[in-house]
Amino acid sequence: xxxxxxxxxxxxxxxxxxxxxxxxxxxxxxxxxxxxxxxxxxxxxxxxxxxxxxxxxxxxxxxxxxxxxxxxxxxxxxxxxxxxxxxxxxxxxxxxxxxxxxxxxxxx
Amino acid sequence: xxxxxxxxxxxxxxxxxxxxxxxxxxxxxxxxxxxxxxxxxxxxxxxxxxxxxxxxxxxxxxxxxxxxxxxxxxxxxxxxxxxxxxxxxxxxxxxxxxxxxxxxxxxxxxxxxxxxxxxxxxxxxxxxxxxxxxxxxxxxxxxxxxxxxxxxxxxxxxxxxxxxxxxxxxxxxxxxxxxxxxxxxxxxxxxxxxxxxxxxxxxxxxx
Amino acid sequence: xxxxxxxxxxxxxxxxxxxxxxxxxxxxxxxxxxxxxxxxxxxxxxxxxxxxxxxxxxxxxxxxxxxxxxxxxxxxxxxxxxxxxxxxxxxxxxxxxxxxxx
Numbered sequence: 001x002x003x004x005x006x007x008x009x010x011x012x013x014x015x016x017x018x019x020x021x022x023x024x025x026x027x028x029x030x031x032x033x034x035x036x037x038x039x040x041x042x043x044x045x046x047x048x049x050x051x052x053x054x055x056x057x058x059x060x061x062x063x064x065x066x067x068x069x070x071x072x073x074x075x076x077x078x079x080x081x082x083x084x085x086x087x088x089x090x091x092x093x094x095x096x097x098x099x100x101x102x103x104x105x106x107x108x
Numbered sequence: 109x110x111x112x113x114x115x116x117x118x119x120x121x122x123x124x125x126x127x128x129x130x131x132x133x134x135x136x137x138x139x140x141x142x143x144x145x146x147x148x149x150x151x152x153x154x155x156x157x158x159x160x161x162x163x164x165x166x167x168x169x170x171x172x173x174x175x176x177x178x179x180x181x182x183x184x185x186x187x188x189x190x191x192x193x194x195x196x197x198x199x200x201x202x203x204x205x206x207x208x209x210x211x212x213x214x215x216x217x218x219x220x221x222x223x224x225x226x227x228x229x230x231x232x233x234x235x236x237x238x239x240x241x242x243x244x245x246x247x248x249x250x251x252x253x254x255x256x257x258x259x260x261x262x263x264x265x266x267x268x269x270x271x272x273x274x275x276x277x278x279x280x281x282x283x284x285x286x287x288x289x290x291x292x293x294x295x296x297x298x299x300x301x302x303x304x305x306x307x308x309x310x311x312x313x314x315x
Numbered sequence: 316x317x318x319x320x321x322x323x324x325x326x327x328x329x330x331x332x333x334x335x336x337x338x339x340x341x342x343x344x345x346x347x348x349x350x351x352x353x354x355x356x357x358x359x360x361x362x363x364x365x366x367x368x369x370x371x372x373x374x375x376x377x378x379x380x381x382x383x384x385x386x387x388x389x390x391x392x393x394x395x396x397x398x399x400x401x402x403x404x405x406x407x408x409x410x411x412x413x414x415x416x417x
Binding site for chain 2: 009027031038040044052055064068069090094099
Binding site: 251 | 384404
């Protein structure tokens with residue numbers, strides 16, 4: 001069967017375009033900086049095409065629910081785990097530690 | 109530039125809530141620093157660099173095209189080479205100029221993700237990354253342009269460029285009539301981000 | 316480093332081409348809506364490293380990239396607009412087959 005993948009949306013019906021300008025949050029800018037550092041360095045563990053594959057491989061409901069830089073984040077974590085840069089356990093532990101710090105100190 | 113957070117935090121979360129992806133982003137950054145893939149100084153430098161990228165650079169390039177035909181010809185051959193002439197650092201990703209004419213109106217999209225010449229124009233607008241724009245502009249460009257307030261006459265062909273691979277694009281709009289007396293800098297002021305995507309045209313309203 | 320062989324472009328500007336009606340399950344750079352449709356080469360660029368291989372961590376073969384212009388009325392039977400309206404899409408050589416001269 002001719003299967004169209006979820007991200008490959010050219011020509012599909014969709015509603016009006018929301019032209020509202022929304023400024024990126026500071027953490028979005030950090031994600032952009034980190035990902036660009038990775039994909040523009042030929043020696044880094046992730047290239048831009050892997051980043052795109054990781055975004056395309058998100059479950060469709062996540063692809064639609066998440067914002068642009070949230071999708072980048074999920075893909076980057078998945079690709080770097082796949083590449084063995086860090087393990088899922090390391091990522092989970094780091095997230096837990098940061099969450100504790102954020103809960104203690106509040107927004108910095 | 110000031111305002112960098114030495115440690116990642118949830119800067120805008122007044123109520124102490126944050127998304128899982130926000131936490132994940134902070135964790136990925138911390139792990140990459142710990143694994144020495146890059147340093148905090150690298151991240152700070154990247155934040156500064158990307159904050160410095162704005163549509164003003166693209167607008168300068170367009171204004172120079174309007175005032176210098178030979179430069180415009182070189183830009184049509186290679187935007188990267190033209191940018192170097194203006195002292196702009198837009199890197200090695202190939203950027204291709206597509207010029208509007210009295211018979212052709214160009215508009216850009218990336219249906220598969222949201223490719224955009226970010227080193228020349230800064231961040232793309234949210235709508236450029238939206239499902240609605242990516243889905244619709246390749247199939248009903250005139251209706252989409254109408255939503256942006258741009259009605260293209262029937263005798264002007266609309267040409268949509270879907271940026272799917274290694275090339276990035278910039279639309280070179282036509283210089284508005286009655287602006288021949290303006291300086292290059294004043295002309296650049298007429299060129300908005302959306303003019304270089306193709307969802308708007310430069311407007312000149314005499315004082 | 317191994318010697319890089321020169322790349323021979325299979326198509327030239329003006330050549331009619333058809334986008335392969337191929338539907339891989341992995342990372343692909345030919346948009347779904349263009350597959351099976353015919354157009355004309357308007358610019359030859361590259362070679363570039365094949366992003367469809369790079370997406371899986373490989374170096375990627377060097378491949379020519381073509382800008383292919385397709386008439387909107389050929390893409391969408393119910394297209395609303397002028398007969399001269401077109402779409403240009405960037406396609407790696409392996410996505411193209413020779414098309415029919417009009």
